Amino acid sequence: xxxxxxxxxxxxxxxxxxxxxxxxxxxxxxxxxxxxxxxxxxxxxxxxxxxxxxxxxxxxxxxxxxxxxxxxxxxxxxxxxxxxxxxxxxxxxxxxxxxxxxxxxxxxxxxxxxxxxxxxxxxxxxxxxxxxxxxxxxxxxxxxxxxxxxxxxxxxxxxxxxxxxxxxxxxxxxxxxxxxxxxxxxxxxxxxxxxxxxxxxxxxxxxxxxxxxxxxxxxxxxxxxxxxxxxxxxxxxxxxxxxxxxxxxxxxxxxxxxxxxxxxxxxxxxxxxxxxxxxxxxxxxxxxxxxxxxxxxxxxxxxxxxxxxxxxxxxxxxxxxxxxxxxxxxxxxxxxxxxxxxxxxxxxxxxxxxxxxxxxxxxxxxxxxxxxxxxxxxxxxxxxxxxxxxxxxxxxxxxxxxxxxxxxxxxxxxxxxxxxxxxxxxxxxxxxxxxxxxxxxxxxxxxxxxxxxxxxxxxxxxxxxxxxxxxxxxxxxxxxxxxxxxxxxxxxxxxxxxxxxxxxxxxxxxxxxxxxxxxxxxxxxxxxxxxxxxxxxxxxxxxxxxxxxxxxxxxxxxxxxxxxxxxxxxxxxxxxxxxxxxxxxxxxxxxxxxxxxx
Amino acid sequence: xxxxxxxxxxxxxxxxxxxxxxxxxxxxxxxxxxxxxxxxxxxxxxxxxxxxxxxxxxxxxxxxxxxxxxxxxxxxxxxxxxxxxxxxxxxxxxxxxxxxxxxxxxxxxxxxxxxxxxxxxxxxxxxxxxxxxxxxxxxxxxxxxxxxxxxxxxxxxxxxxxxxxxxxxxxxxxxxxxxxxxxxxxxxxxxxxxxxxxxxxxxxxxxxxxxxxxxxxxxxxxxxxxxxxxxxxxxxxx
Ligand SMILES: Cc1cc2nc3c(=O)[nH]c(=O)nc-3n(C[C@H](O)[C@H](O)[C@H](O)COP(=O)(O)OP(=O)(O)OC[C@H]3O[C@@H](n4cnc5c(N)ncnc54)[C@H](O)[C@@H]3O)c2cc1C
Ligand code: SF4
Ligand code: SF4
Ligand code: FES
Numbered sequence: 115x116x117x118x119x120x121x122x123x124x125x126x127x128x129x130x131x132x133x134x135x136x137x138x139x140x141x142x143x144x145x146x147x148x149x150x151x152x153x154x155x156x157x158x159x160x161x162x163x164x165x166x167x168x169x170x171x172x173x174x175x176x177x178x179x180x181x182x183x184x185x186x187x188x189x190x191x192x193x194x195x196x197x198x199x200x201x202x203x204x205x206x207x208x209x210x211x212x213x214x215x216x217x218x219x220x221x222x223x224x225x226x227x228x229x230x231x232x233x234x235x236x237x238x239x240x241x242x243x244x245x246x247x248x249x250x251x252x253x254x255x256x257x258x259x260x261x262x263x264x265x266x267x268x269x270x271x272x273x274x275x276x277x278x279x280x281x282x283x284x285x286x287x288x289x290x291x292x293x294x295x296x297x298x299x300x301x302x303x304x305x306x307x308x309x310x311x312x313x314x315x316x317x318x319x320x321x322x323x324x325x326x327x328x329x330x331x332x333x334x335x336x337x338x339x340x341x342x343x344x345x346x347x348x349x350x351x352x353x354x355x356x357x358x359x360x361x362x363x364x365x366x367x368x369x370x371x372x373x374x375x376x377x378x379x380x381x382x383x384x385x386x387x388x389x390x391x392x393x394x395x396x397x398x399x400x401x402x403x404x405x406x407x408x409x410x411x412x413x414x415x416x417x418x419x420x421x422x423x424x425x426x427x428x429x430x431x432x433x434x435x436x437x438x439x440x441x442x443x444x445x446x447x448x449x450x451x452x453x454x455x456x457x458x459x460x461x462x463x464x465x466x467x468x469x470x471x472x473x474x475x476x477x478x479x480x481x482x483x484x485x486x487x488x489x490x491x492x493x494x495x496x497x498x499x500x501x502x503x504x505x506x507x508x509x510x511x512x513x514x515x516x517x518x519x520x521x522x523x524x525x526x527x528x529x530x531x532x533x534x535x536x537x538x539x540x541x542x543x544x545x546x547x548x549x550x551x552x553x554x555x556x557x558x559x560x561x562x563x564x565x566x567x568x569x570x571x572x573x574x575x576x577x578x579x580x581x582x583x584x585x586x587x588x589x590x591x592x593x594x595x596x597x598x599x600x601x602x603x604x605x606x607x608x609x610x611x612x613x614x615x616x617x618x619x620x621x622x623x624x625x626x627x628x629x630x631x632x633x634x635x636x637x638x639x640x641x642x643x644x645x646x647x648x649x650x651x652x653x654x655x656x657x658x659x660x661x662x663x664x665x666x667x668x669x670x671x672x673x674x675x676x677x678x679x680x681x682x683x684x685x686x687x688x689x690x691x692x693x694x695x696x697x698x699x700x701x702x703x704x705x706x707x708x709x710x711x712x
Numbered sequence: 713x714x715x716x717x718x719x720x721x722x723x724x725x726x727x728x729x730x731x732x733x734x735x736x737x738x739x740x741x742x743x744x745x746x747x748x749x750x751x752x753x754x755x756x757x758x759x760x761x762x763x764x765x766x767x768x769x770x771x772x773x774x775x776x777x778x779x780x781x782x783x784x785x786x787x788x789x790x791x792x793x794x795x796x797x798x799x800x801x802x803x804x805x806x807x808x809x810x811x812x813x814x815x816x817x818x819x820x821x822x823x824x825x826x827x828x829x830x831x832x833x834x835x836x837x838x839x840x841x842x843x844x845x846x847x848x849x850x851x852x853x854x855x856x857x858x859x860x861x862x863x864x865x866x867x868x869x870x871x872x873x874x875x876x877x878x879x880x881x882x883x884x885x886x887x888x889x890x891x892x893x894x895x896x897x898x899x900x901x902x903x904x905x906x907x908x909x910x911x912x913x914x915x916x917x918x919x920x921x922x923x924x925x926x927x928x929x930x931x932x933x934x935x936x937x938x939x940x941x942x943x944x945x946x947x948x949x950x
Contacts, residue, residue: 160768161776161823164868170773222849225837225900227857227864234851262865265773269864273836284824307816336769369745372771427714428743459772459790461745574757618762620729623817625764629756 119558120621122305122312127281128542130300130316131156132288132343134163136171136264136527137506138322139271141489144535146278152542155314156275157286157303159338163272167324167336168527171264172453173375174239174256175528176521177214185253187211189246191694192704193253194522197243197406198480198515199655199665199710201356201672203691206511209487210529217528218257226270227259241376241520243406243712248704252404256521261377261452264524287342287628289557291319291350291502292550296493298502301346302554304561306628309621311561313554317545318538321346321483321491321504322531326639328632330476330589331581332366332431334373340632341639343508347483348638349556353494353674355510355688357639358646359480361518361656362590364410366475368426368433370460374472375453376520378436379403381445385414386435386469387422393434401712408517408590408656409712411474415590418473426471435469474590480518480656481643482510484674484688489534494676494686501545503538505530512672515690516655564630569613573626576611577633580604580640588644593660597648604644605681608637642675645683649673655710667707716741717793717803721751723763724808725818735806736760748788748796748807749777765819772931775869779819780808785871787931812870812880826870829884833892833910839903850900860897860948863890863939865932872926872936883919884910886926886936893939896948904949917943 129145131138134156145152160166178185191207218236222228229237238254246253259266283305290302292313300315323343327335344354365374365385379385385403387393397413398405405413414434417423423432438446438454446454446466457463457470483504485491489511490498506527513526583603587596611633618626650673652666653659674686695705721738738755746754752765767777770789777788782800797803809819813826843850866887873885892911895901911917917940926936942948 160774161766161820162827162868165768165774165776165823167769169867170769170771219848223840223843223900225895225898227852227861230851230854230857232854234853260861262773265867269835276831277834277836277838282824307822336774337767370747370750370770428745456771460747460792462792462794572757573761574753578757616761618764620727622728623764623820625817625820626756626761629761 119561120308120310122308122310125155125312125314127153127155127314127316129154129318129320129538130314131320131322132301133166133322133324133506133508134158134272134282135166135322135324135506136168136267136271136524137531138320139163139268139275140528140531141320141322141505141535141538142280143271143274143278144532145538146275146280148535148539150278153281155281155283155316157283157288159285159287162284163282164268166268167339168264168524169268170336171524172261172373173241173377174258174263174521175218175524176241176244176255176519177218177257177525178255179236180215184246185255188701189248189253190244190255192248192701193244194513194519195705196249196708196710197517197519199517200670200707201512201515201654201690203512204694204705205691206487206513208694209533210513210526213529214525217532221267221270221528224270224274226266228257228266229260239377240380240404242401242404242410243519244521261375261450267524267528285623287631288346289631290554291346292552292554293350294550297500297546299550302557306623309624311554311557313550315550318501318503318541320534320538321502321508322506323508325479325507326636327476329581329584329636329640329643331585332371332473333476334363334366334371335476340635342632342635343483343504344642345635345638347491347504348642348677351676351678352491352499353484353676353686354481354642355484355672355674356481356512356516356646357642357675358650358657358673359516359655360476360643361407361478361480362411362474363477364407364414364474365436365472367456367460368431368471368473369429371475372456372460373475373477374436374456374470376404377450378438378453381450382441384437385410386437387417388424389422390435393417393422398712405712406517406519407477408658411590412658414474424471431473433471433473436472437469438465439467439469478518478523479507480510480512480514480516482508484672485509485511487511487533488537489530490537494674496688501541503534505534516657560631561627563612564616564627567613567615569615571610571614573611573614573629573633576607576614577636580607580637584640584643588640588647591658591660592647594648597644600644601641601648604637604641608680611637638677638680641681642677642683646673646675649685670707714743716743717797719793720804722804722806723819725763726815728817742793744792744794746793748781748791751793752788764817773867775867778810778869778871778874780810780874781805785810785874785929787869787871790931810870810874812873826873827868829888830868830891832884833888833907834895835891837895837898837901838906839901841900841902852899856899860894862934863894863897865934866890867932869931871929871931875925875929877923877925878919878921882915884915886920886940889917889940889943890934890936893943893948911943920944
């Protein structure tokens with residue numbers, strides 16, 4: 115290793131999990147419950163696993179109780195398929211939804227505190243796009259723990275993993291995957307607290323690094339969501355699937371972008387424009403305020419573009435209102451306590467008396483590292499990469515296609531986490547010993563480059579320029595010309611970043627160095643998002659091209675992007691799995707290329 | 713023109729390589745509803761990229777951004793400039809790292825060390841109670857849950873532990889006590905004895921002097937002292 119860096123001793127383990135959100139920890143617990151002697155190490159960028167982004171998921175988790183008299187798994191499958199704009203994989207939809215109820219029991223039996231009604235039945239709320247009987251009426255399908263469902267999942271899975279002897283490395287970042295031949299054998303890790311680089315050699319490695327919301331200017335995502343997992347995969351020559359599928363949540367609180375959950379509208383909150391008129395009935399006559407996210411986001415952006423938005427003087431951001439004044443004290447204080455409190459806390463507004471300012475905010479990445487139904491990572495030719503798995507928001511199996519339904523993400527974490535765990539256990543039976551000659555040359559040259567740069571520029575300004583550009587050109591509305599500008603702009607920003615000198619010298623907890631590395635990841639991810647959006651000359655789900663507003667059959671496939679060197683992207687295709695349609699039978703016809711109207 | 717405040721942040725800094733501590737002043741114009749984390753971002757972007765500080769969710773849900781502002785432990789992502797000026801009646805703010813674990817750099821402390829105390833009380837179900845006949849889960853009624861639901865809302869921000877006057881050395885701390893109390897009150901947990909041993913050990917609830925500082929600072933508005941008082945009275949044995 116390079117002399118300017120401190121190098122710590124290698125670690126060995128059976129399973130290395132990069133990322134301790136809901137997906138990573140659900141997987142860890144599956145492995146440790148079934149095979150307690152497995153040595154599992156888990157890395158997180160944040161100061162403790164509980165601080166992972168999953169802890170902030172508020173609204174709920176979609177699932178059908180098998181004893182439910184009206185709701186059925188098949189309706190949930192249909193909604194997910196339709197919501198995805200016919201681009202989710204049907205084998206995945208079926209597998210996840212059919213095992214969802216079992217996962218609720220798993221969580222509750224290990225200490226999660228789901229909300230229940232007086233009769234002791236699980237409470238449920240409805241979210242955009244969840245319906246009964248193939249679109250007939252609203253389905254009450256999301257179970258929840260008050261407004262802290264994600265926290266409940268994190269507390270439970272973290273507790274279980276701790277109980278079963280997992281080994282955590284906190285404030286540690288995976289910077290490079292290690293391979294022997296085509297088999298993944300671990301990762302290079304920068305331990306921030308010690309300021310040293312180590313190698314962790316493992317028989318199996320799981321990427322569970324979460325989202326990439328920091329690509330955009332206003333986002334509901336946490337500060338650490340910089341798309342590291344995607345950048346790790348791309349750097350290893352592996353593809354990212356459907357990067358252009360980025361979801362914007364319609365109701366971010368103006369300013370910090372904090373998410374004002376669908377729960378507000380599900381409990382009766384109404385969107386109003388500058389003239390205080392409700393407008394959703396013009397865009398989605400049936401579902402109105404509860405239409406899926408992309409529809410509501412575009413409706414709000416359209417209101418704003420057509421001069422019916424309101425300007426917030428502090429942040430200089432246009433927005434619309436959400437009206438909660440007519441909701442009962444009980445609903446606002448008890449059912450939505452934490453969320454309605456947000457307005458008080460973060461913008462000094464009392465939702466009981468005043469209108470609350472909201473605008474679309476980046477929220478979720480449907481795209482990710484392509485995997486099989488067991489979370490096994492696929493390369494560009496769709497062969498699985500031995501020893502490497504990906505789950506959670508950074509992965510695409512694909513359960514969400516081009517648009518995720520509310521309450522379907524944390525369902526994906528706990529189901530795919532379990533499936534990947536089962537597959538890891540099988541893999542470990544025959545996995546070869548973990549050795550590697552690779553020393554992490556890539557990481558070392560990258561980090562030496564960061565420390566040696568001499569130019570005068572500001573990381574903050576470069577990042578801000580990237581976020582503004584991505585929001586404007588690759589956000590809710592996209593066009594050919596705008597995307598071309600974005601691609602050119604990103605190249606310039608990458609050059610500027612490469613020359614920027616850092617001021618912090620020591621390596622221990624050097625946050626500037628980490629921000630510099632994250633900026634590279636963000637620029638990489640932005641580039642694949644913009645190029646894939648440019649390549650897909652149609653509109654589908656959350657990907658909306660103003661110049662090609664219709665969905666086209668010729669694009670009925672998943673985009674695969676690889677990037678051998680910065681800006682040089684190659685495209686491939688993965689077919690959309692239509693196995694429910696192909697299997698025929700009762701409701702099969704509902705799973706064709708249907709129209710996405712609400 | 714939107715209203716702004718001219719503020720000064722006096723930030724406690726520490727450089728681990730040189731083992732050097734100092735206080736650094738930052739001056740800025742800040743809009744009314746900017747939060748303290750926004751100010752830290754501004755410092756990094758516009759004035760001083762070397763300042764190290766911590767946050768994650770930046771919306772009061774994860775407990776990563778705790779710092780001490782003018783003597784009060786709080787979440788930097790929840791403190792609006794306007795509210796801070798009113799609350800502390802000043803535009804000068806002294807900002808220190810939380811005093812519950814060793815400082816690594818500037819405002820960043822070793823949270824893993826702080827969490828060791830929570831780990832000691834085993835924040836999980838040790839021995840699950842058997843399921844009622846013909847049930848696939850052990851349902852908790854809303855009435856049962858009501859008794860301790862507030863204790864489950866803790867995000868381990870350690871603000872209470874920092875405010876607590878009982879010694880950090882001899883007391884596991886208010887949030888660790890809460891974690892233990894949750895599982896004592898949770899009917900799904902069978903192993904109560906082991907929990908009582910920790911709660912009533914010489915690092916347990918009797919170290920508490922009932923000052924209620926924990927309740928006062930808790931950003932989640934949990935009445936921490938109430939739960940600890942219940943434990944002292946033995947009133948958590950359902
Ligand atoms: C405000 C908000 C509310 C939401 N509400 C809901 C909801 O109600 N229902 C729903 O279904 N979904 C919801 N979502 C979406 C859902 O919360 C996320 O998609 C999900 O939590 C992602 O989980 P994850 O396990 O994939 O990743 P995360 O929880 O983001 O965890 C990622 C982990 O990876 C670590 N990491 C990242 N990079 C590295 C690296 N290089 N090295 C080491 N570690 C790394 C991080 O530190 C972290 O531990 C919400 C999202 C937001 C933003
Ligand atoms: S009430 Fe007890 S636990 Fe709370 S701050 Fe005072 S001494 Fe500490
Ligand atoms: S009890 Fe309150 S102050 Fe203490 S750690 Fe929990 S959330 Fe923070
Ligand atoms: S950063 Fe999560 S609570 Fe402040």
